[in-house]
Amino acid sequence: MRKVELNNMEEYKYKVIKKLVETNGNKKRAALKLHCTVRNVNRLIVRYKQEGKAAFQHKNKDRKPAIAFSPEMKKQIIGLYKDKYSDTNFRHYTEIVFEELGVKISDTTVNKWLREENILSPKARKKTKKQHKKLMKLKLKSVKSEKEKNKIKEVIYKVKKSEAHPRRPRCKYAGEMIQMDASSYKWNGSDIWHLHVAIDDATGEIVGAYFDHQETLKGYYGVVSQILLNKGVPALFYTDRRTVFEYKRKNAPLDNEDTFTQFAYAAHQLGIEIKTTSVAQAKGRVERVNQTLQSRLPVELRRARITTIEQANHFLHSYIKKFNDQFALRLNSTKNVYEKQLTPAQINKALTIIENRKIDKGHSFQYHNLHYMIVTSTGADVYFKEGTEVMVIKCLDGKIYANINDKLYNIREIENWEEYSKNFDVRPELKKEKKKYIPPIDHPWRQNSWKLYSSSIRAHLYGANN
Template identity: 30%
Template sequence: MREVITMTLKAQKRAKILEMVKNKKIKQKDAAIILGICRRQLIRIFKEYLSKGDEALNHKLIGKPGNHRISSDIKEKIMQIVRNNYKGFKPTFIAEKLYEEHHIKIGASTLRLWMMETGLWKKIRKTAKHRTRRPRKEHFGEMIQMDGSIHDWFGTGKEVCLMNMVDDATGTSYGLFDTGETTQVALQCLFDWIMKYGIPYSIYCDYKSLFYTKREATIEEQLAGKLPLTKFGEVCHRLGIEMIYAHSPQAKGRVERWNGIHQDRLIAEMKLKT
């Protein structure tokens, strides 16, 4: 009965070229160029091929456990830590925490596969991107994206607001919690940012009533040639901060993405601290 040898695509290509060398259809130097190896390496491989046949062309570790394979005991130990401490958290975050808190270094992709095997994680289907990202600003403070995120941040069933400011150029962020998306928390957040980093050139926000008003200008405003502003807008006007309004959440994508990251990472961090 003829023996069947499983060969990789690379080994199959080498076998065809070496067979041509054996039958003197091409020279060894030409075979080395086709295979992308040096003449000396080709001679060594050709000698093994003549003595052992196709089997000599396969990698020696095929069918054997990898040198860096993690043992089943260590895998079970890691998964036990995940089940006890990080259930419901995302694989990338867990991998970071395993290294920080337990001194265990494991790749996020490997951990993701293990969690999928045990039902601790389900594959998330990503929707196709259909928007072109606006290039970042070149300088820190040139544009600050600002937005409030209403969410059950503390896991109590009660929604509160995280007012978040993100520098468009560097991604530097600052945020404050409050009971709602109010003028008070927005002004406090702006005050803290100015004390820490200085007055920004512009603020990119949405058309929420906190930042934008549709009311008619008063007589005094009309006589002075001023546009109607909210209290937050008035403060920005006095400070020389330009107000830019986004027509969609995607337009101020940096702060929107930070809100999503905080809803994942920040909540998980707070859970671990309690």
């Protein structure tokens, strides 16, 4: 006969009913003890006489639930995490399991299974890490095998303390503050790229993202162009203290006498304030989203088989929309402080790089190791005397213009060698495109089609019978 094991409540019921049957006691008193009716006590007595102690055991004990995962599926999910997605947080991994295997599973179940395998989430909190470390140390004392001990020591070594970040209230309106930063990471698994990110402090929405090989002005211009095109002009940029945003001259007589950087000048022209800080915790929203993207984005890039930075920038458009749909907040107030959205042409003119040059003896100027000639809108060369100041304006699309005495000119690159020799080369004749002849409406070729068209219009207006 098998041994019957009962929990505390079941054991208490068994003892009360057993004593009641053996002593022929008072059923009402037993009902008060068990917090049930006399009728229910009679049922328990009948079941006790038929089955004995086993009558008080729950019938679903040791029975596998119908919705439980099979051991094969559990092994497949754990193996998939170990083999391909060991750097993925558990919540993100449940989404991947649903997309790849079609299995809907909670992050708590994944957490339980992987904890049994001594695997913590990459985003585990400090308290969780501390508890897991303590548990591993207790387990280390009971293990005798050196192989198992080394495995446990490796798990303990990987558990690191997390840093705390102070909180502050969010801004009230969207567009009131945009936090910006660049995150250097091996986004494709091998090369270090810099992801320039901008996040709205009020909604937590990523409003711009751009990959570049370094943290550059081009990267931040790429982010700002997305904000201006999709949202509008924000009130404030909150950034770290990099020379891209602000620059203090060493020999400046006054502390407030700073030079305008290219980015600061563009922001000033748009009416956007710039605030900088050297404390990472002060702009915690963008720092936190960098951690989230470092956890999730490399996995998504790997799944999409993206290897180049151009492909990654193209992929960001769809991924950021998906990210915002999942994580961005929805404000109760529909008000935002973004000013009107700019057209691509306006953005191209607003986000420029401005440098000063001088006209040389050859009536040209040098820019990035190339020589350029000033030309009019019709293409005719314009000659300025040596030493004339030139403001070179490079737009976001790469086109270059010259500003002399507040007048804008086009430029022409001067080649090192002529394309054709006047004496020894024969220039290929350019074929002129023939103009297409379109006959007038009263031409005989078009009279028949005109009659058919006019009759159909007449039938539509006055009816088919008229």
